[in-house]
Amino acid sequence: MQIVKVKMPHHPYEVQIASGQLNGTFMTGLISRYNSVSDYVIITDAQIFGLYSDWLTDRNVIIVASGESSKCFSMLENVLEQMASYQLTRNGLVIAFGGGVIGDLAGFAASVYKRGIRWIGVPTTLLSMVDSSVGGKVAVNLRAGKNLAGAFHQPEAVFIDPVMLDTLDKREVSNGLAEMVKLGVALDKDYFEALERFPIEKVFSAHELTSHEAERWSDLIRRACEIKAEIVASDERDTGRRMLLNFGHTIGHAIERYDSYRERLHGEAVAMGMWLKCRIAHSEGFISADVLLRIGCLLDRCGLKRTLPPMEIDAFRSLLEGIGHDKKQDHQIHEGQVNWVVLRGLGSSTLASLPYHEMMNKLEEAYKE
Numbered sequence: 001m002q003i004v005k006v007k008m009p010h011h012p013y014e015v016q017i018a019s020g021q022l023n024g025t026f027m028t029g030l031i032s033r034y035n036s037v038s039d040y041v042i043i044t045d046a047q048i049f050g051l052y053s054d055w056l057t058d059r060n061v062i063i064v065a066s067g068e069s070s071k072c073f074s075m076l077e078n079v080l081e082q083m084a085s086y087q088l089t090r091n092g093l094v095i096a097f098g099g100g101v102i103g104d105l106a107g108f109a110a111s112v113y114k115r116g117i118r119w120i121g122v123p124t125t126l127l128s129m130v131d132s133s134v135g136g137k138v139a140v141n142l143r144a145g146k147n148l149a150g151a152f153h154q155p156e157a158v159f160i161d162p163v164m165l166d167t168l169d170k171r172e173v174s175n176g177l178a179e180m181v182k183l184g185v186a187l188d189k190d191y192f193e194a195l196e197r198f199p200i201e202k203v204f205s206a207h208e209l210t211s212h213e214a215e216r217w218s219d220l221i222r223r224a225c226e227i228k229a230e231i232v233a234s235d236e237r238d239t240g241r242r243m244l245l246n247f248g249h250t251i252g253h254a255i256e257r258y259d260s261y262r263e264r265l266h267g268e269a270v271a272m273g274m275w276l277k278c279r280i281a282h283s284e285g286f287i288s289a290d291v292l293l294r295i296g297c298l299l300d301r302c303g304l305k306r307t308l309p310p311m312e313i314d315a316f317r318s319l320l321e322g323i324g325h326d327k328k329q330d331h332q333i334h335e336g337q338v339n340w341v342v343l344r345g346l347g348s349s350t351l352a353s354l355p356y357h358e359m360m361n362k363l364e365e366a367y368k369e
């Protein structure tokens, strides 16, 4: 078992990672460990329930439809009503058993039910293991935009079992890999190189990993949690360093919005955003041609497309205009200045403020190259 300590100033907790740890017995143990023998609910989605129902029989389970559409206010209300029907008390426990959608929805439900009860994350997608399960941001979407209603509500603990990735769709694996590459490129050169050295192609059929490789894979997941944990613990409310985690996301969000969240998964859009930023870093002399090539090669091996589909520059501009509508615009764009992450070298980035039109010019230049 590997443990990452998330040192949130007012609510420290652990992420425990172990291959093969999850099963029905583990779930029972989890519930009794938190003194919640009948005072708990497990929130999951229909697809995960279909695959892992053996672990969940005879339990207080709330099942929502799979997919982003469940991360909405009406589903939140529905979940809260079901929690009430299970007569959950203020000492009750919510177990979020699923991907980022379930973590965000169940965590948010836990944050408002009876003014806040405890919750535990059991992430089941790679993206939720390496990204959304650490940091305590929970939310639902509004019609006006993604994650517009939410809270900071840290879990009691997070339990990760990489074996769960065996049933995950390959595209969803790439989706999570994009966030891992992001951590390496923007924050940690050693991590980037560890990813490079790993036979990453094999994680798409994780059962083919040798036991030594499976251990290294667990370690890469652990290290991703650790890098994120270090950053969020120093900036719980996302006003400073935590913004470095948004590397590639300003453009990524614009791409997602441009195709109305239909064509691409989040990580796929972020990979394209990252690649554009890396090319800017190269043209400004921050990274060499060799480093750029290595980043491109790793993205390829992760099954991530780097380049945007060919589009006219006008279409590209209208895509970029979406940046002005980014939900984080309150701190990203202020009085015509944009805060964005600048790559200063492999594994090293800083926040910089530059005029909006200058950012647009840089992006256009990089796109045209």
Ligand SMILES: NC(=O)c1ccc[n+]([C@@H]2O[C@H](COP(=O)([O-])OP(=O)(O)OC[C@H]3O[C@@H](n4cnc5c(N)ncnc54)[C@H](O)[C@@H]3O)[C@@H](O)[C@H]2O)c1
Residues within 6 Å of the ligand: 045, 046, 047, 048, 051, 066, 067, 068, 071, 098, 099, 100, 101, 102, 104, 124, 125, 126, 127, 128, 131, 132, 133, 134, 135, 136, 137, 138, 147, 164, 165, 166, 167, 168, 169, 172, 175
């Ligand atoms: N809170 C945060 O800090 C944070 C960070 C990043 C992303 N997010 C949020 O996370 C969400 C995306 O999360 P996601 O990519 O995990 O999507 P998801 O939860 O929708 O899961 C993707 C799909 O995989 C299925 N699935 C999950 N685990 C499985 C398994 N082990 N085997 C087979 N199928 C499985 C799900 O049913 C779903 O169809 C977005 O809403 C995003 O906003 C939150």
Ligand SMILES: [Zn+2]
Residues within 6 Å of the ligand: 131, 179, 249, 266, 270
């Ligand atoms: Zn992301």
